[in-house]
Amino acid sequence: MPVFQLGSSTTFPPAVFADQTGLLAIGGDLSIERLLSAYAEGIFPWYSEGDPILWWSPDPRLVLIPASLHISKSLRKRIRKQDFYVTMDESFTGVLEACAETRREKGEETWIMPEMMEAYQGxxxxxxxxxxEVRGDEGELRGGLYGVSLGRIFFGESMFTKTPDASKIALAALAGQLHIWNFDLIDCQMETRHLISMGAARMGRRHFLSVLKKSLQHGTCKGPWIMDALPMAPFFSKDLYG
Incomplete structure (x- = not known):
């Protein structure tokens, strides 16, 4: 398949035209209108510094159905220690910056460049x-994640951890909250062992696009989001704090 060159229009070619790597198009911009158009079609931007904007729709892609979240025994034990608390939308900029900085500290290439940060902040x-946000007793950020929500799908973008299990706690809290809100799935985009260990699984592109189309028939729950008191309780055989 050819890679499409985007112009001034925010309309994308069908995601099924992506090549074997998942690359669909090149160019365009990171305006709010274009980003929302992309996510609504199962497409997302991902590129490195010095490269043009690249737009992707991988096949298969990794997804997590909130009700299928797996919390290991060790993570359950960690959660029950209660030496943290979780918030939503209280420090978006801080999480965004921490996700970028964590990758740099590890010597990894990051796609969370200034223009990407500005776009997602928008x-x-x-x-x-x-x-x-996963916070310590004094409110410091220990871990977290961010993403985009449309209809009943949350498109995960990145996560970070500064203490063991903090990113897993963030994902567990998110999945619990989205389960309460009847979301269909969390789009994890790319496969990692970390996510698979927590219940994520591969989904073919056509199936994903079908779920996405149905999900978008529901209204989007716009922010700011507020987390319920016990979002992870549905995943425990006993009350989380019991």
Whole structure:
């Protein structure tokens, strides 16, 4: 398949035209209108510094159905220690910066460049992008994640951890909250062992696009989001704090 060159229109070619690597198109911009158009079609931007904007729709892609979240015994034990608390949309910028910085500290290439940070901050300000923050007793960020929400799908973008299991706690809290809100799935985009260990699984592109189309028939829950008191309780055989 050819890679499409985007012009001034925010309309994308069908995601099924992506090549074997998942690459669909090149160019365009990171305006709120274009980003929302992309996510609504199962497409997302991902590129490195010095490269043009690249737009992807992988096949298969990794997804997590909130009700299928797996919390290991060790993570359950960690959660029950209660030496943290979780918030939503209280420090989006802090989570965004920490996700970028964590990758740099590890010597890894990051796609969270200044223009990407500005774009997703704009989505957050417009109510479409959200963060989950895991905090210590004094309110410091220990871990977190951010992503975009449309219809009943949350498109995960990145996560970070500064203490063991903090990113897993953030994902567990998110999945619990989305389960309460009847979301269909969390789009994890790319496969990692970390996510598979927590219940994520591969989904073919056509199936994903079908789920996405149905999900978008529901209204989008725009921010700021507020987390319920016990979002992870549905995943425990006993009350989380019992």
């Amino acid at each position: 989505l957050h300000d417009a109510g479409y992008a959200h963060s989950v």
